[in-house]
Amino acid sequence: MTATREPLSRERVLNAALALADAGGTDALTMRRLGQELGVEAMSLYRHVANKDAVLAGIVDQVISEITLPPPSDGWKAAMRSRGVAAHQALIRHPWAPALLMSRTNTGPAMLRYIDYTLGVLREAGFSWRLTDYAWNTMDSYIYGFTLRKLNFPIAQPDYADVASAHVHLLAGGGFPYMAEMTRHVMAGNHPGDPDLTFGLDLILDGLERLRG
């Protein structure tokens, strides 16, 4: 009289893995817990997935697939700008993702699509192959770097007050006058502690525009 449960599948495994990572970060994603979440023993997962690394690759690609790619007809600059913002937003929605994304070689279908789109927009806008490669690399280095940094910046975290007070004694020592003053400015509200992606992105895009001629 037991209802025959839905059989496992690579897709079901990856969905559960994504949910687990979203809920508790990479640490919460273990094969045992993943099995538990699916009502199955850990070893059963290996019928549908080569190993844990494949799971990680799968969920990273899933996140990349969430990046909405604007139509190239918007013009290369606008397209690259909103592509960058969309990537940043998708990654922020899954805070565990950037570290994974940047510390592995990713060749999932969504990633390849995403790269090909980017190269295509730049090429069609008249950038040389060399400049296209450099431009792509520069933008993505910045976007991913910025996102990862932001996620680990104490200021962006709810326990900012704790962190700040824990470090105040370091700054008070007098060895780091500029940091101390900067902290004072941020705490006084003169200046947003939360960094802004578009500042640097626009800097890069304007520079690329000038190089394109």
Place this chain on the structure above:
Amino acid sequence: MTATREPLSRERVLNAALALADAGGTDALTMRRLGQELGVEAMSLYRHVANKDAVLAGIVDQVISEITLPPPSDGWKAAMRSRGVAAHQALIRHPWAPALLMSRTNTGPAMLRYIDYTLGVLREAGFSWRLTDYAWNTMDSYIYGFTLRKLNFPIAQPDYADVASAHVHLLAGGGFPYMAEMTRHVMAGNHPGDPDLTFGLDLILDGLERLRG
């Protein structure tokens, strides 16, 4: 008649940890192996170090301390440029470091010194606090992001031929025309596969110069 061995110390532990990470990456750095390297049991390390996380924080700060900071008298732009290059080089010397650097909140003495230096150069060059913060954030997001990306880019690895041939079938499918063509250009030697830090860095610095007015 056994020679009394050199007693452990936080410094000796960190030095050995750094050597271990340099030799085999983060995975090779375990408390047991670290003890073994020092001729000591793993648990003995805990007398000199709070836990493994403290070890990681220690060696990351060690790497940061290797970044040579140019004299601010060179002018802010030249100083920021060679600071960036120096940071990149130091991180490349310790390929395991960028991932660690970017996935934790770092408040070691070398890191604080490094940040304070950067803020100081920008402030003394006349940047507002707001612009100083944005500039610092943009530069470092790019530098770290670029370095981490480069380390995980298959092209930078000795097994590039393998990696390329393993992915050729994906490109050959026709779904990714621009990537395919780019790969062809790189393989034909028309274009360096190895990315260049200074391209993006100069883009950013030129943009900052314009903003400073």
Place this chain on the structure above:
DNA sequence: GCTGTAAGCTTACGACGTAAGCAAGAGTGC
């Protein structure tokens, strides 16, 4: 019914970080 194949289960191994308590030696005060 028989048999082949797939899906999930069981057990087990060798890592890992580290908590708790023990042992042995080095100073120190008398």
Place this chain on the structure above:
DNA sequence: GCACTCTTGCTTACGTCGTAAGCTTACAGC
């Protein structure tokens, strides 16, 4: 010389991890 404390390193053990090897069960096609 002797007890005392403090420091340093060692022993043992626990719970967790990824996953190799082999087993069981259920169903499909004949």
